[in-house]
Amino acid sequence: MTGAESAGNDSVTVEVGPGAGRITKELVRDGHPIVAVEVDPHWADRLAELELPNLTVVNDDFTTWPLPDGPLRFIGNLPFGTGTRMLRRCLALGPDRCREGVFLLQKQYTRKRTGAYGGNLFNAQWEPWYTFRRGLGFPRQEFAPVPGSDTETLLVRSRPRPLAPWSRHAAYQRFVEDVFNTSRLTIGEAARALDRRAGPGWLRGARVPPGLRVKDITAEQWADLFHACTPPPARRISPQRRR
Numbered sequence: 001m002t003g004a005e006s007a008g009n010d011s012v013t014v015e016v017g018p019g020a021g022r023i024t025k026e027l028v029r030d031g032h033p034i035v036a037v038e039v040d041p042h043w044a045d046r047l048a049e050l051e052l053p054n055l056t057v058v059n060d061d062f063t064t065w066p067l068p069d070g071p072l073r074f075i076g077n078l079p080f081g082t083g084t085r086m087l088r089r090c091l092a093l094g095p096d097r098c099r100e101g102v103f104l105l106q107k108q109y110t111r112k113r114t115g116a117y118g119g120n121l122f123n124a125q126w127e128p129w130y131t132f133r134r135g136l137g138f139p140r141q142e143f144a145p146v147p148g149s150d151t152e153t154l155l156v157r158s159r160p161r162p163l164a165p166w167s168r169h170a171a172y173q174r175f176v177e178d179v180f181n182t183s184r185l186t187i188g189e190a191a192r193a194l195d196r197r198a199g200p201g202w203l204r205g206a207r208v209p210p211g212l213r214v215k216d217i218t219a220e221q222w223a224d225l226f227h228a229c230t231p232p233p234a235r236r237i238s239p240q241r242r243r
Protein backbone atom coordinates (compact mmCIF):
# COMPACT_ATOMS: atom_id res chain seq x y z
CA MET A 1 0.00 0.00 0.00
CA THR A 2 1.39 3.40 -0.93
CA GLY A 3 1.34 6.33 1.47
CA ALA A 4 -1.23 8.05 -0.73
CA GLU A 5 -3.61 5.12 -0.35
CA SER A 6 -3.15 4.86 3.39
CA ALA A 7 -3.78 8.59 3.92
CA GLY A 8 -6.68 8.65 1.46
CA ASN A 9 -6.36 9.60 -2.19
CA ASP A 10 -8.12 12.88 -1.58
CA SER A 11 -5.00 14.21 0.19
CA VAL A 12 -2.27 16.35 -1.37
CA THR A 13 1.34 15.57 -0.51
CA VAL A 14 3.52 18.47 0.62
CA GLU A 15 7.26 17.92 0.58
CA VAL A 16 9.13 20.17 3.00
CA GLY A 17 12.58 21.29 1.84
CA PRO A 18 13.10 19.23 -1.34
CA GLY A 19 16.60 20.62 -1.95
CA ALA A 20 18.04 19.01 -5.09
CA GLY A 21 14.99 16.74 -5.35
CA ARG A 22 16.46 13.45 -4.16
CA ILE A 23 13.20 12.42 -2.45
CA THR A 24 10.98 14.34 -4.88
CA LYS A 25 12.12 12.26 -7.88
CA GLU A 26 10.92 9.12 -6.08
CA LEU A 27 7.67 10.70 -4.92
CA VAL A 28 6.47 11.78 -8.36
CA ARG A 29 6.59 8.15 -9.59
CA ASP A 30 3.49 7.59 -7.45
CA GLY A 31 1.41 9.76 -9.84
CA HIS A 32 -0.02 11.62 -6.85
CA PRO A 33 0.10 15.47 -6.83
CA ILE A 34 3.12 16.81 -4.94
CA VAL A 35 3.73 20.37 -3.78
CA ALA A 36 7.40 20.88 -2.85
CA VAL A 37 8.15 23.92 -0.67
CA GLU A 38 11.79 25.03 -0.73
CA VAL A 39 13.05 28.22 0.93
CA ASP A 40 16.29 28.40 -1.04
CA PRO A 41 15.63 30.00 -4.47
CA HIS A 42 18.63 28.21 -6.00
CA TRP A 43 17.23 24.75 -5.19
CA ALA A 44 13.64 25.76 -5.99
CA ASP A 45 14.73 26.93 -9.49
CA ARG A 46 16.84 23.83 -10.10
CA LEU A 47 13.93 21.57 -9.14
CA ALA A 48 11.42 23.49 -11.27
CA GLU A 49 13.79 23.18 -14.26
CA LEU A 50 13.57 19.38 -14.03
CA GLU A 51 9.86 19.67 -15.00
CA LEU A 52 8.93 16.55 -13.07
CA PRO A 53 5.36 15.32 -13.64
CA ASN A 54 2.70 15.99 -10.96
CA LEU A 55 5.01 18.45 -9.21
CA THR A 56 4.42 22.06 -8.17
CA VAL A 57 7.51 23.80 -6.82
CA VAL A 58 6.97 26.66 -4.39
CA ASN A 59 9.85 28.94 -3.38
CA ASP A 60 8.78 29.92 0.12
CA ASP A 61 9.35 29.37 3.82
CA PHE A 62 7.33 26.34 4.93
CA THR A 63 6.82 27.77 8.42
CA THR A 64 4.81 30.71 7.04
CA TRP A 65 3.66 29.56 3.59
CA PRO A 66 -0.17 29.39 3.41
CA LEU A 67 -0.91 25.67 3.20
CA PRO A 68 -3.41 24.37 0.61
CA ASP A 69 -6.95 23.55 1.75
CA GLY A 70 -8.11 20.02 2.39
CA PRO A 71 -6.40 16.95 3.83
CA LEU A 72 -2.64 16.87 3.49
CA ARG A 73 0.18 14.49 4.04
CA PHE A 74 3.72 15.64 4.60
CA ILE A 75 7.12 14.31 3.81
CA GLY A 76 10.52 15.86 4.31
CA ASN A 77 14.12 15.50 5.32
CA LEU A 78 13.77 18.32 7.80
CA PRO A 79 16.53 20.81 8.57
CA PHE A 80 17.76 20.01 12.07
CA GLY A 81 17.36 23.49 13.54
CA THR A 82 13.71 24.03 12.62
CA GLY A 83 12.36 20.47 12.63
CA THR A 84 10.15 20.94 15.70
CA ARG A 85 8.66 24.15 14.35
CA MET A 86 7.86 22.48 11.05
CA LEU A 87 6.38 19.45 12.75
CA ARG A 88 4.23 21.66 14.96
CA ARG A 89 3.00 23.56 11.92
CA CYS A 90 1.73 20.30 10.40
CA LEU A 91 0.15 19.00 13.61
CA ALA A 92 -1.58 22.31 14.33
CA LEU A 93 -3.76 21.76 11.25
CA GLY A 94 -5.66 19.14 13.23
CA PRO A 95 -6.16 15.45 12.49
CA ASP A 96 -8.73 16.00 9.72
CA ARG A 97 -6.22 18.01 7.67
CA CYS A 98 -2.83 16.64 8.73
CA ARG A 99 -3.45 12.99 7.94
CA GLU A 100 0.09 11.66 7.84
CA GLY A 101 3.73 12.72 7.99
CA VAL A 102 6.99 10.99 7.16
CA PHE A 103 9.92 13.04 8.41
CA LEU A 104 13.64 12.34 8.34
CA LEU A 105 15.16 13.66 11.53
CA GLN A 106 18.07 13.14 13.88
CA LYS A 107 17.84 9.72 15.52
CA GLN A 108 17.87 11.20 19.03
CA TYR A 109 14.95 13.39 18.06
CA THR A 110 12.80 10.55 16.71
CA ARG A 111 13.63 8.55 19.84
CA LYS A 112 12.47 11.43 21.99
CA ARG A 113 9.22 11.78 20.02
CA THR A 114 8.54 8.06 20.41
CA GLY A 115 9.00 7.82 24.16
CA ALA A 116 12.61 6.64 24.57
CA TYR A 117 13.34 9.25 27.25
CA GLY A 118 9.94 9.29 28.99
CA GLY A 119 6.98 11.58 28.54
CA ASN A 120 7.45 15.21 27.58
CA LEU A 121 5.31 18.26 27.05
CA PHE A 122 5.34 18.15 23.23
CA ASN A 123 4.10 14.58 23.00
CA ALA A 124 1.56 14.99 25.78
CA GLN A 125 0.15 17.99 23.93
CA TRP A 126 -0.23 16.25 20.55
CA GLU A 127 -0.81 12.57 21.26
CA PRO A 128 -4.58 12.77 21.72
CA TRP A 129 -4.79 13.34 17.95
CA TYR A 130 -1.65 11.74 16.54
CA THR A 131 0.55 8.70 16.95
CA PHE A 132 4.33 8.87 16.56
CA ARG A 133 6.40 5.86 15.48
CA ARG A 134 9.97 5.25 14.44
CA GLY A 135 10.55 4.16 10.86
CA LEU A 136 13.66 3.30 8.86
CA GLY A 137 17.05 4.48 10.04
CA PHE A 138 19.86 5.79 7.81
CA PRO A 139 23.54 5.96 8.79
CA ARG A 140 24.96 9.46 8.58
CA GLN A 141 27.47 8.36 5.89
CA GLU A 142 24.60 8.14 3.40
CA PHE A 143 24.29 11.94 3.40
CA ALA A 144 26.47 14.64 1.93
CA PRO A 145 27.65 16.63 3.74
CA VAL A 146 27.80 14.01 6.51
CA PRO A 147 25.63 15.24 9.43
CA GLY A 148 26.67 14.97 13.07
CA SER A 149 24.13 12.27 13.85
CA ASP A 150 22.39 9.25 12.32
CA THR A 151 19.02 9.91 10.78
CA GLU A 152 15.73 8.12 11.23
CA THR A 153 12.19 8.51 9.94
CA LEU A 154 9.47 9.71 12.26
CA LEU A 155 6.07 8.41 11.18
CA VAL A 156 3.14 10.56 12.23
CA ARG A 157 -0.44 9.42 11.80
CA SER A 158 -3.70 11.09 12.76
CA ARG A 159 -5.70 8.87 15.09
CA PRO A 160 -8.92 7.52 13.58
CA ARG A 161 -10.44 7.85 17.07
CA PRO A 162 -8.89 10.86 18.84
CA LEU A 163 -8.62 10.78 22.63
CA ALA A 164 -10.11 14.28 22.97
CA PRO A 165 -12.15 16.51 20.66
CA TRP A 166 -10.00 18.70 18.42
CA SER A 167 -12.34 21.61 19.19
CA ARG A 168 -10.84 21.59 22.72
CA HIS A 169 -7.19 21.25 21.74
CA ALA A 170 -6.18 24.71 22.99
CA ALA A 171 -7.64 24.02 26.46
CA TYR A 172 -6.09 20.54 26.43
CA GLN A 173 -2.64 21.84 25.58
CA ARG A 174 -2.86 24.54 28.25
CA PHE A 175 -3.90 21.96 30.82
CA VAL A 176 -0.95 19.68 30.03
CA GLU A 177 1.44 22.63 30.04
CA ASP A 178 0.12 23.76 33.43
CA VAL A 179 0.85 20.32 34.89
CA PHE A 180 4.38 20.23 33.42
CA ASN A 181 5.00 23.80 34.60
CA THR A 182 4.48 22.76 38.22
CA SER A 183 7.78 20.83 37.83
CA ARG A 184 6.43 18.26 40.32
CA LEU A 185 7.47 14.62 40.07
CA THR A 186 4.06 12.97 40.48
CA ILE A 187 0.61 13.86 39.25
CA GLY A 188 -0.62 13.95 42.87
CA GLU A 189 1.98 16.59 43.77
CA ALA A 190 1.18 18.53 40.58
CA ALA A 191 -2.53 18.36 41.43
CA ARG A 192 -1.86 19.82 44.86
CA ALA A 193 0.18 22.60 43.27
CA LEU A 194 -2.71 23.30 40.87
CA ASP A 195 -5.39 23.04 43.54
CA ARG A 196 -6.14 26.70 43.54
CA ARG A 197 -7.09 26.62 39.85
CA ALA A 198 -8.35 23.14 39.28
CA GLY A 199 -9.86 22.34 42.67
CA PRO A 200 -8.55 19.60 44.98
CA GLY A 201 -11.10 17.04 43.80
CA TRP A 202 -10.29 16.74 40.12
CA LEU A 203 -7.82 13.92 40.46
CA ARG A 204 -10.49 11.77 42.14
CA GLY A 205 -12.54 11.71 38.93
CA ALA A 206 -9.59 10.38 36.91
CA ARG A 207 -8.48 6.77 36.75
CA VAL A 208 -4.90 7.74 37.51
CA PRO A 209 -2.99 6.95 40.72
CA PRO A 210 -1.68 10.12 42.44
CA GLY A 211 1.78 8.55 42.77
CA LEU A 212 2.16 8.23 38.99
CA ARG A 213 5.18 10.16 37.74
CA VAL A 214 4.26 12.95 35.30
CA LYS A 215 6.83 11.65 32.80
CA ASP A 216 5.19 8.19 32.86
CA ILE A 217 1.64 9.34 32.11
CA THR A 218 0.36 7.72 28.92
CA ALA A 219 -1.64 9.52 26.24
CA GLU A 220 -4.80 7.77 27.42
CA GLN A 221 -4.15 8.78 31.05
CA TRP A 222 -3.57 12.43 30.07
CA ALA A 223 -6.89 12.41 28.23
CA ASP A 224 -8.57 10.87 31.29
CA LEU A 225 -7.07 13.55 33.53
CA PHE A 226 -8.17 16.30 31.17
CA HIS A 227 -11.73 15.04 30.98
CA ALA A 228 -11.90 14.61 34.78
CA CYS A 229 -10.44 18.06 35.38
CA THR A 230 -12.31 20.06 32.77
CA PRO A 231 -15.87 18.94 32.11
CA PRO A 232 -17.08 20.01 28.65
CA PRO A 233 -18.98 23.30 28.52
CA ALA A 234 -22.66 22.86 29.41
CA ARG A 235 -24.76 22.02 26.37
CA ARG A 236 -27.39 24.57 25.46
CA ILE A 237 -30.86 23.13 25.80
CA SER A 238 -33.20 24.16 23.03
CA PRO A 239 -36.58 25.61 24.12
CA GLN A 240 -38.30 22.54 22.70
CA ARG A 241 -36.24 20.10 24.80
CA ARG A 242 -36.68 22.20 27.92
CA ARG A 243 -40.45 21.72 27.80
Ligand SMILES: C[S@@+](CC[C@H](N)C(=O)[O-])C[C@H]1O[C@@H](n2cnc3c(N)ncnc32)[C@H](O)[C@@H]1O
Pocket residue numbers: 016017018019020021022023037038039040043060061062063076077078079080082
Ligand atom coordinates in the same frame (compact mmCIF):
# COMPACT_ATOMS: atom_id res chain seq x y z
C1 LIG B 1 18.24 18.45 5.17
S1 LIG B 1 17.99 19.28 3.65
C2 LIG B 1 17.09 18.09 2.71
C3 LIG B 1 17.25 18.21 1.23
C4 LIG B 1 16.64 17.06 0.40
N1 LIG B 1 15.23 16.90 0.68
C5 LIG B 1 17.38 15.76 0.67
O1 LIG B 1 16.82 14.89 1.33
O2 LIG B 1 18.51 15.62 0.23
C6 LIG B 1 16.76 20.46 4.15
C7 LIG B 1 16.16 21.31 3.05
O3 LIG B 1 15.18 22.16 3.63
C8 LIG B 1 15.28 23.45 3.10
N2 LIG B 1 14.71 24.37 4.08
C9 LIG B 1 15.28 24.85 5.22
N3 LIG B 1 14.43 25.64 5.88
C10 LIG B 1 13.28 25.68 5.14
C11 LIG B 1 12.03 26.35 5.28
N4 LIG B 1 11.80 27.13 6.34
N5 LIG B 1 11.09 26.18 4.35
C12 LIG B 1 11.30 25.38 3.28
N6 LIG B 1 12.47 24.72 3.08
C13 LIG B 1 13.46 24.86 3.99
C14 LIG B 1 16.76 23.64 2.86
O4 LIG B 1 17.03 24.67 1.92
C15 LIG B 1 17.15 22.24 2.36
O5 LIG B 1 16.97 22.15 0.95
